[in-house]
Amino acid sequence: MNSSLELGKIMGIPIRLHWTFLFIIVVVTWNFASFSQEAGGIIYGFGAIEQTSLRWIYSLLFAILLFTCVALHELGHSYIAHKNGISIKSITLYFFGGVASMEEIPRNPRMELQMAFAGPAVSGVIGLATLYLAGPAAAFGGAGSPLTIMLSNLGVMNIILMAFNLLPAFPMDGGRLLRAWFATRMPYVKATRRAADIGKIFATLMFLLGLFTLNFMLLFVAFFVYVGASEEDKATEISVSLEGILVRDIMSSQVRSISPEMTLEELKELMFREKHRGYPVMSGGVLVGIVTLTDLQNVPEARRAQTRVDQMMARKLYMIGPEEEASTAMKKMNDLQIRRLPVIEEGRLVGIVSREDLVRAIELCKEREH
Ligand SMILES: [Zn+2]
Numbered sequence: 574m575n576s577s578l579e580l581g582k583i584m585g586i587p588i589r590l591h592w593t594f595l596f597i598i599v600v601v602t603w604n605f606a607s608f609s610q611e612a613g614g615i616i617y618g619f620g621a622i623e624q625t626s627l628r629w630i631y632s633l634l635f636a637i638l639l640f641t642c643v644a645l646h647e648l649g650h651s652y653i654a655h656k657n658g659i660s661i662k663s664i665t666l667y668f669f670g671g672v673a674s675m676e677e678i679p680r681n682p683r684m685e686l687q688m689a690f691a692g693p694a695v696s697g698v699i700g701l702a703t704l705y706l707a708g709p710a711a712a713f714g715g716a717g718s719p720l721t722i723m724l725s726n727l728g729v730m731n732i733i734l735m736a737f738n739l740l741p742a743f744p745m746d747g748g749r750l751l752r753a754w755f756a757t758r759m760p761y762v763k764a765t766r767r768a769a770d771i772g773k774i775f776a777t778l779m780f781l782l783g784l785f786t787l788n789f790m791l792l793f794v795a796f797f798v799y800v801g802a803s804e805e806d807k808a809t810e811i812s813v814s815l816e817g818i819l820v821r822d823i824m825s826s827q828v829r830s831i832s833p834e835m836t837l838e839e840l841k842e843l844m845f846r847e848k849h850r851g852y853p854v855m856s857g858g859v860l861v862g863i864v865t866l867t868d869l870q871n872v873p874e875a876r877r878a879q880t881r882v883d884q885m886m887a888r889k890l891y892m893i894g895p896e897e898e899a900s901t902a903m904k905k906m907n908d909l910q911i912r913r914l915p916v917i918e919e920g921r922l923v924g925i926v927s928r929e930d931l932v933r934a935i936e937l938c939k940e941r942e943h
Contacts, residue, residue, distance in 0.1 A: 578592075583648060586661045586663060586664055587664070589666065601635070601639065603632075606629050619631045642731055686750060689746045696735035700732040700734075741775060742773075742776060748768055752765055766806055775798065776798040815935060820898070821895040822934075824916050825925055829847065830922070833882050837878070850866040865887075868887065891911065892916065893926065899934060
């Protein structure tokens with residue numbers, strides 16, 4: 574499903590807009606067009622501008638500029654990654670900000686430190702520069718001039734963006750900085766665990782504060798931070814413990830395949846007898862599909878005796894080679910939301926690797942470490 578629109582490329586990286594992003598552009602524009610408030614010598618919002626149409630145009634322009642700054646923040650991270658030879662697939666702007674999707678980052682704390690720092694640094698520089706320029710703009714056109722409001726509001730928002738991202742919690746940049754800093758003095762998994770724990774404590778405090786002040790936004794952010802911390806912790810542990818393990822080492826090579834002519838009634842009995850949840854389907858020595866318990870359950874009991882496997886098996890086959898990393902298999906299954914992958918070598922089916930195989934491998938590796 575493609576729910577994002579490609580805007581263009583910068584440094585060879587496609588910049589995309591997710592549809593939820595249009596929603597936030599509307600919200601920001603609406604907000605800035607309908608209020609005007611002075612605080613600390615800065616006027617926020619274009620609500621005091623007399624002409625209604627101009628109010629909306631300035632607000633829309635502001636919203637677009639603000640999210641250009643979010644994109645620049647992500648490009649800051651991407652630039653350092655790019656310089657270190659990491660390829661970046663894309664940058665997508667969602668309603669809560671930008672996300673740069675890149676291939677797995679090699680575990681080099683020094684590089685991660687630089688990379689995590691680059692985004693907030695970009696936001697900080699833009700923030701200070703626009704705030705600085707707001708001075709002459711105010712001297713020239715007054716504190717209420719559109720240019721002054723534009724510059725000073727962008728300045729403040731960029732400083733907030735920097736501060737928010739420096740929160741010491743995953744998935745914020747601050748969490749990554751913290752982990753990289755810990756990783757210079759302890760193993761990576763432990764460093765991630767410690768950074769994630771700090772993030773969770775932080776999220777809990779934020780949640781309590783949100784509860785007492787009835788601040789809905791704070792509750793939302795706290796939840797976001799808590800989930801982010803837990804996921805980072807899990808993902809790191811898995812990829813580290815599977816390091817150096819190949820698909821060949823964990824796959825089941827005794828593959829029982831079935832013929833496309835088998836009926837679903839027969840398949841059900843086979844699954845029940847062998848306690849397998851999925852089988853590759855072979856026809857004349859060639860893999861033609863894969864069938865799982867879920868596929869079987871989609872067909873009503875009464876029709877199973879007349880339905881053949883090739884009428885409902887999945888024909889779109891995702892596979893993996895025996896010499897690929899086990900963590901690649903894990904990633905593939907997660908991305909595709911499937912539970913097993915046929916292992917193919919020189920066009921021949923040599924095994925099958927399932928989620929259960931991966932879980933077992935992870936558990937055994939954890940044993941080995943302790
Ligand atoms: Zn960032």
